[in-house]
Amino acid sequence: MIDLKYLQKNYEETATKLIKKGVDSEILEALKQRFIELKEVNSTFEEAKANQNQMSKLFGQYKKDGKDIAELKVKVDANKELLSSLQESAREANEALNSLALGIPNFPDDRVPDGEDENDNVELKKVLKPTTFNFIPKEHWELSEINGWIDFGRGVKLAKSRFSVLRGDGARLERALINFFLDENRAKGFEEVAVPFINNASMLQGTGQLPKFEDDLFKIEDENLYLIPTAEVPLTNLYNDEILREKELPMLLTAYTPCFRKEAGSAGRDTRGMIRQHQFSKVEMVAISKPDDSERIFEMMVQNASDILTKLGLPHRIVELCGGDLGFSASHTIDLEVWLPGQNQYREISSISNTKEFQARRAKIRFKDSKKNTFVHTLNGSALAVGRTIVAIMENYQNEDGSVNIPEVLKRYM
RNA sequence: CGGGAGAUGUCAGAGCGGUUGAAUGUGCCAGUCUUGAAAACUGGUGAGGGUAAUUCCUCCGGGGGUUCGAAUCCCCCUCUCCCGGCCA
Incomplete structure (x- = not known):
């Protein structure tokens, strides 16, 4: 597996190297795009998840103190809906990236001579x-x-x-x-x-x-x-x-x-x-x-x-x-x-x-x-x-x- | 292949629905002591990911489910151990 973070940050350099090894540049472009997508999807999912965790903690606190939980439950249920769809798209984005990344070969070392076969x-x-x-x-x-x-x-x-x-x-x-x-x-x-x-x-x-x-x-x-x-x-x-x-x-x-x-x-x-x-x-x-x-x-x-x-x-x-x-x-x-x-x-x-x-x-x-x-x-x-x-x-x-x-x-x- | 038990951090081993990423011991790292080592004592110590950063997310064999909330409850799979069968 190549280092995707490195690919994102040094796209031109890595693309040049991998093309030397016969990789299609379109695949690399797609890979980079997927990686960026994944990061976006993940961060919105994680935000919603953090929200949910926090409310759940509060929920437990309310019950312990004997407070009314009806209002909180409505909020928490609504967020749960959102969460499951976000989780699904995060999972999809991750799978898409992974299946692509597993098919990318290693970078050749700098001293490797150019050539076809x-x-x-x-x-x-x-x-x-x-x-x-x-x-x-x-x-x-x-x-x-x-x-x-x-x-x-x-x-x-x-x-x-x-x-x-x-x-x-x-x-x-x-x-x-x-x-x-x-x-x-x-x-x-x-x-x-x-x-x-x-x-x-x-x-x-x-x-x-x-x-x-x-x-x-x-x-x-x-x-x-x-x-x-x-x-x-x-x-x-x-x-x-x-x-x-x-x-x-x-x-x-x-x-x-x-x-x-x-x-x-x-x-x-x-x-x-x-x-x-x-x-x-x-x-x-x-x-x-x-x-x-x-x-x-x-x-x-x-x-x-x-x-x-x-x-x-x-x-x-x-x-x-x-x-x-x-x-x-x-x-x-x-x-x-x-x-x-x-x-x-x-x-x-x-x-x-x-x-x-x-x-x-x-x-x-x-x-x-x-x-x-x-x-x-x-x-x-x-x-x-x-x-x-x-x-x-x-x-x-x-x-x-x-x-x-x-x-x-x-x-x-x- | 049939019957039973189990799978938690380096290892051993608690936890069995709510500040538990996880007690305790051990191992490891650093320090004190010592001529040096050992012992003893003190501190630190799981992994992956996101962010400039506080922090946040995920992981208690794997996958799915119940729940506001799961290491803890349910289902499936895999593996390990014990008993029986078969067999180098």
Whole structure:
């Protein structure tokens, strides 16, 4: 949730920023108008309510003293009529504002480059040189036909398209990677957490998936519950509606979870292979920090994810997302893209975002800053997406016969 | 899934129709004392919103109702605990 008071006071500035993120200026104009309306309606309602409270007090006093209450009752009844209609319009104004405000994305950070989509993202640096082969490297689905690590057909049979089954060393590799990632994160100070894979609607609103992106989520029938699309949801919302102590911050959390996404908008993209699945494993980092610390922690998280890739010997590059490619809740995002020799391109394997106070405002996560309560900053990032790491290992560590070597650092996990 | 009890501030726990946003204890913050700490004592301490401000409005699990007035009465929902059933 953006700060509406700030929007009202600095309309031009915020409008410019949000347009960079693809928000229609008419919606912003409407939002500002609704906000002003709400304040008006509220103040007249509150005035009438104060009036009523005062008369009610008097009413009690009169009864106690045995005075006649008939005249007062007439006045109080009349005001009650007025009150209920005012309350109704205040409620409507509030709902109108809220439903609009919940659909507005976060402000991009000042340093975020302009741009429409992923083509305008800015490469910051490359780490490790792309792997070279003295044969033509295969894509991971071809390799899985040879080594039997991924069974796509039976995944589809069990569930539907975009599900798969890992078998043998493929399954063991997944388990090894999860353990490796968690250990690496723990070494950097992240607390390991095991969370529910199903969360309720209010948590998904807290991190920004609801109400706007309901179509991307798997909902449990007849329940107010959803399969989580990322561990960012349960980890960040661990402190939903709480006021933390200053000395508890920063909070660094990591969890392994499966992630469930409908991929509603991506029909036809990456239909082949394990790049885009409805269910995938991921180890996530989440940080909850004081505003002044978030930038430093953000850098640390990027470095950590990059270090993990380096330890695995996977060539990758670090990319700064442009305004148009930023996610709904993010103010600043850096993606890590791993080199896939079979596809001959870099593909996203981690995305690290600082949402500043956007999620904290929605989820009401605050800390006691000496006297007053202040919104925390929340950050999240993958370290790393497990399925895509398996793909990357298969393609980068492949031999000409289709067998795949195991990276040195994983040997103790398998 | 069936039967019973309950949901109040960090926590524990009063209040059961009228200056109660809420006693008391505890926790936390500050101070006194102390070489320092502990103990003891003193003071402060829920959240959100509106106003330039005194002040005002909202919140006692969530939603609705009764009433001039509700934490307190009624209805629905959710959750927790106890008993029984089922079951990793």
